[in-house]
Amino acid sequence: MSDAAIKLSGLVRFVAEDCPDDKPDYDRFRQVMMSLGIDLEALSSGAYVIKSMRYTEKYKENRQINCKLAHEKFGKEGNVIPGLLIPK
Structure with a gap:
């Protein structure tokens, strides 16, 4: 598992919990992880x-x-990865 994928997962969680203006686009997140060959269950x-x-x-x-x-x-x-975050 790449450290970049783990960091990105942590960032997505952070944005979901703490950022007032943005939220993750989970479909886009899944697409990105799949394109990197990342198993979301393992992550x-x-x-x-x-x-x-x-x-x-x-x-x-x-x-x-x-x-x-x-x-x-x-x-x-x-x-870096446009559209991973969307407005709340």
Whole structure:
């Protein structure tokens, strides 16, 4: 399992729980993970989910900045994975 996929999972959880303006587009998230060859069941259990939750907690340390960065990178016009996040 790639660390990038685990980080992205943690970011999606963070946005869902903590960002006031955006929420994850879970269909887009599944598409991205499938294109990377990631097994979503494996990602949501065991050691992987624990690592992912650690990333979520790390993002929460600076909510305002990390919500802004997440929007810039993953929002509708995102420069990393556009459309992963959508407006609430």
